[in-house]
Amino acid sequence: MFMRIDHIGIACNDLEEKIALFSGLFELTVVAREVNEEQGVKEAMLHIADGEGGGSYIQLLEPLDADSPVGKFLARRGEGVHHVAFGVPDVAGAMEQIGAKGVRLLDKHPRHGSMGSSIAFLHPKDVGGMLTELVQAARP
């Protein structure tokens, strides 16, 4: 079901500062910047590797406002890993298969993720405390 670790989503207070930090420390290149109003974040994807069905990235997330999910996470936990995303060939199929095993889906239908992907989140309490995202990358 999982083809790759798609990305590590890291919540931060200042996107530009953290882009400079991560790209400088680890020689990573920013391949996309986006504002996702629906999720209340502005974000950047730093490319690590290519894999089956898509790439692997560090995703840096700055909340658009304090009431957004990432804003609340920062207030509660501070900067750090917010979620982990895994690449799947078919996000709708994966949601159905995982949902049938009793995991609560935070999305009823796939929604828009970074770089044209289709994504869905799983409830962290049903996945060992890890906020888990399924990612079907956009077709090249």
Added chain:
Amino acid sequence: MFMRIDHIGIACNDLEEKIALFSGLFELTVVAREVNEEQGVKEAMLHIADGEGGGSYIQLLEPLDADSPVGKFLARRGEGVHHVAFGVPDVAGAMEQIGAKGVRLLDKHPRHGSMGSSIAFLHPKDVGGMLTELVQAARP
């Protein structure tokens, strides 16, 4: 410098329970089980993909006792993502390069990681709040 996301380390209270959960939900196979006395954990590696220089895994970590780093993490934060590890070609070289940029290294020299790898940890406060591990996989 980074060739792949090597693994996501997840702290848990009951290793066997979480192996059953993750392998059942996501069709992942356990490829290694180890006790690491030095780090105070027993652990399992669930294989996701192969990449440059090594594989990508979910690593499940149960503390050997409450006073170990993972035991303290669980008491403070509960189950969930404990650290993220990235594959590098040469862990000693990467430590030197990253340390020269002002990041505090939690290990002075590479030490033994999962499946014969050489590893080192970076201070989370210097890496955006993410406990970060560098992994040089064992030669095949």
